Amino acid sequence: MARYLDVHPENPQRRVIAQAVRILSEGGLIVYPTDSCFALGCLPGNAEGLDRIRTIRQLDSRHHFTLVCRDLTQLGQFVRLDNTAFRSIRAATPGSYTFILPASKEAPRRVLHPKRRTVGVRVPEHPVVRALLAELDEPLLSSTLLLPDQEEPLTQGWEIKERLDHVVDAVLDSGDCGTEPTTVVDFSEGEAEIVRRGAGDPSRFE
Template sequence: MSQRLSIHPVTPQERLIQKAAEILKAGGLGLCPTDAGYALVWALNGTEAENRVQRLRQLDSKHPFTLLCRQISEAGRLARLDDPAFRLLRSLTPGPCTFILPASPELPKRLKNSGRSKRRDIGIRLPDHVVAKALLEAMGEPLLSTSLVLPDEDELASHEAESVAERCMRWVDVMLDAEDCEPGPTSVVDCTGDEPTVVRQGFHPVTL
């Protein structure tokens, strides 16, 4: 049975964060508030949870997911950060921005080869939401994530907790309900070319 945990959006209760982390570490699928709407989240080794996401969102196995990280140093172990990319992350994180970066050799093998064609890049976010950051700390490692873009749910307001719970609780194992959060989507910055490029302006536009 899925669990909806009502958690304080500013001072989240540690016991609830730990409970959610335990569910994710055991292979569960969760809903977590971020600075760009609620997101589906699961552990790096959560293969079955990822399969559920693919079925839920009707995605093929090559669809790239985003890594939520705690710090730039953690991102730097999974992606290659040259000086311009490092400066950009330092200036724009934490915040509602996704960075497409060249993958590091240290990227877990499953993320490189799990139905994907030898991934050469990776999407990384450092979210600026107290609950998301607390969950990442409890996990002790990055989380895989994707936005709530669901088939036949065009009107889903992914930043409104009640709407998310009503339409999505049946698909997940746990929801950290921190009330409404900032809308999305994130801005997306591609750092794989000669110069960083904004490929999508989000709810909070960025200037490079």
């Protein structure tokens, strides 16, 4: 049965964040709010957690998972950035964007796209996930919580708890989340290519 963690949306309680971090550190899979919509997350080294995300979302091997990072410095450990991409991403973070970039040697192999050797990365703006990342001091391996039988992501923590009670370990609820996923920008070929228009303003990359 999943733990239900009620967390303040603007001033996350340290004890609640610590509980979530402990669950993650023990190999758990959590649902947490972001500045776009709810997401599934585990630690990058958690192979079982990755498999559980694939099962919940019914994903194949071509799906781009995302490393959710504390800041641009942490993000830069896992991807290769040229000057153009660095400047563009710095201006847009934190924010509701996911960037696809060539992976560095430090990127976990299990999160790489099998053919392109790329990885999705983002720096979110939501206070709850930022508190989680600060306490963890490492990224979250993450995927939008969009269930196979749903056209839009679930928006309420209590409903997620009911639906996923026996397949996740904790649900962090800070109130209603949005339904619009991040804007996805692909920098893997050098130039910005908008792959998906979402919560982040895409005009800065056009």
